[in-house]
Amino acid sequence: MALPPPDPQFVLRGTSAAVHTLHFSCGGPEPDIPLLFSGSENGFIHVWNLKTHRVDTALDGHGRKSVYCVRTMGDKDRLLSQGRDQRICLWDLAEGRTAVTDSVFTEHVGFCRCSLLKVAQGRWLMAMAARNLDEVQILELPSKTSVCTLKPEVGAKLGMPMCLKLWQLNCGSQPVLLAGYEDGSVVLWNVSMGKTLSQLVCHQEPVMSLDFDSEKAKGISGSSEKVLSIWSLNEQQNLQVYKTHELVNAGISDITIRPDKKILATAGWDHRIRIFGWKKLRPLAVLDYHTATIHCVSFSDHSNAQERLLAAGSKDQRISVWSIYAQT
């Protein structure tokens, strides 16, 4: 008889609004306090102290409009956040400061989270949905120089980009963008040439989230349907369907592969977190704690593998933090 699924390690309450995005910053050496950043519908970014389980700071930079993406840039003092006020803010949090140092006006009205890629020390590429509904723009940060705009071919009818993932095979190689579109297709873009390398129709409905493992050249995407689609990238840089996995309930709002590529977690509209083994997509656990749609899942970046955590943020205004498969 299999063990019953574990309970949350702890639960963070007090955002007083639906939680839309989570990001850990636990990689720093002692005495750095492990942190969890959360962005919520009321426009606040909360910085949670994972030792005390209390909010250290609440950042208000998006005019009380929903914050749907938060990422750190390098260390925990440099933060990027994206909100429904159509702005992407860069924060300086060093020495207790809470200042927005710079911001990008995206002019995009959708919910597409931006994607960051570190290309060199202090230099980042950021992919974001642009003002024209079907375009993705790549900026270099912190200079905000526009690198290129990725326009689908005329008549491609992809719709809006829904989710983005910038990556490169290894440091110094060409950056590549995977973008999930409204029509259910995933497109591989060569960022430097600004052209499509491959397109694969993975879903019938808009792609809500995707993640990619560049080591295995394999990625996974979820939509509002009942299936997860796993696809791979061959040597000719063509995307092809690898397999699909049927879910019990429809709707996936977020997918994250753990940094060690062993497991992945999905955030379900059915209020449940699902854990799968990444190699074969074997279902491992269904974590049923939340009472409303889960919006985001995130794995921590603890340098000590035993301390690794999983966090999920939900419409029920709670953040559940789990310790699962931390030993393996």
Next chain:
Amino acid sequence: GAFLHSLARAPGAARPEGVWQRCFLEGPPGLVLCVLLEALDSAGSVRLPGAGGGAPPGLLSQFLQEGRMSALLWEVCQQQAQAGCPELQEALLNKIVCLPEHVSNKLQGKNPPVFFPQNYFPLLGGAVLQLLQKISDSLRGGLDCSISFVSHVLGKVCIHGRQKEILGVLVPHLTDLTKSDCIWQRICWRLVECVPDRWMEAVVLGFVQRAPGADALSRLLGNLVVKNKKAQFVVTQKMLLLQYSHTTAVLQNLLGYLSLDNLRRTLLLRVLQELLETWSSNSAVKHSPPEQQLYISKAILICLSHLKEPEIESCRQELLTSMMQGVKCHLDSSLPQVRRLGMVVAESISLKINTEGPVLKFEYEEDDETRELKSFLAQTPPFCDVFSIPEDDDDDLIPYDMSEDKELKTKAPVYIRDCIEGSEDLDKWEATIKALDSLVRKNPAAVREVSVELAKILLHLEEKTCIEGFVELRQRAQVAVLTTDPIPVAKYLTSQFYSLNYSLRQRMDILDVLVLAAQELSCPKFHGKTKPYGAQKTSIQLLPRSDSSKDWRRIVDERIKGKTRRFNMGQSHVELASSPNKFNSVAGHFFFPLIQHFDRPSTTFDLLGEDHLVLGRLVHTLAILMYLAVNTVAVTAMGKALLEFVWALRFHTDSYVRQGLLSCISSLLLSVPVERILADMTEELLETQSWLGGKTW
């Protein structure tokens, strides 16, 4: 300037070591270079042997080695951004590029090694790289820079035959830098684009020869061949058709470069056509050297390997024609090598254009050359990154119990009043819509308290989320409400049919609901708990569509047919379950309010005018209500009213309306007892008969 000038000419004794040198090494680099070269000139002309004339060249070499050259380029680039003086730049350009010749002329045998071309130009390449780095930094800082002076330097160096030295430094570094950095790519593209046309050939040739691969070349040159005519000529004509000394790697670079971008692929196709033209030209085969023929064959095969299926499709016929011609003139040749070349190329073309059919096959002895040629075709175009999928051992992760993972169901409301209150929660709203029909039927008493309100909500209900069969669900709920509490709801609905501010859709919904409810009320078989309507329902639910009149016709025909049969069989057909006809008491409430107001147009709704579609639907509805009212008390009064209604509309222009009128009469004849027809409406009936008989008034 004058100060530096005099300094340079000052005799050896008057030169305080450190300060004097620093003047030159930290002064404005352009000026310093001019002064130093001038000093060199004058020193050369007036110099007495051994009088310390070695100072300017010494300084000059220090100048070069301390990276002042890149400072000089930077200075000019900045001037250029602010529109500097072109003559001065031209002079500087000459001085920079011709510096080795200049110095060696002056110094004759005593030229320091740093001024040897093989040392100087790599140094200059390094300076260019440093400068580009500076430019990239300044672009990232948001500053604009002009790069054209560097392009001029590069062009002039290349045309002077020093490609090997300068590009040997530049190309490897730029290949690396452009790999992941788009800004560097842009700088690089700009660098080659700004080279003046007269020097373009040398530069492009240098890049093509030295790039480590097609991919790198594509990053270095961008779409240069599309933008620059000269570069296009060099790449697509000169290097392929006029020259034939380039190595296979260069060919692969060049053609691979053309294939890597859609804009350039059109060039690739054109190149292939031109190559094939040459290959299949009789005189070319006769008069050109075999080496060139081999070169062209290689180019053709590499081109073919880059072609995609649709592109081949687009030029299949041309390929076939040139293949036939080419084979003929190659086989005519007296040289075995040329014959064999023709065979290999023809085989390859036929392999590419015949995906399923038989392919050309010649008999010849394979040698290294043919094997090499064939290998080009087999090659898939190389891509930048190669992925490997490592095979891992089995998962060591133990699954948890997942038996609780069941389908999620939203709780539907249990009370009618909950449904009326409505909910912001869309999931709940969906569940409510889906459950409403059965909920209404289960709680008739509760529904009667709020029936009109509920009917009102349902009539105005719009689709909030995308639910499958929403229209049907809503209609089913409306019918349920109407059958549960017929009189007030029918009164409400019929009054709304003629009131203002409804869409045609809503008015037709009302008609559909009335029909369905009347049907349910009048048919005893619906009293069970069975689903009230099956296939019939969908055909009655008439969304506006072109063939709806046919549907109506069919339904009515079927009914009439069914009814007729029952009459014929007489007593043999027995209703198994008998129960009171619920429609009896309410038929009038359904019928009369509908027939009353059809000739009173309102501002938004004119049945006799442009809204004849609704009129047609109304007529059909009345026909069905008439038919369903069989055996009810009100049937005679209804029949009389209906005949008058038919009479008024008998010349309507819309055939759909007239069809409806015919079914009205049919159902009247079926529903109203014969004695009542004859007694109460003889006159109307005769009029109708003569109308139907085709008599005109």
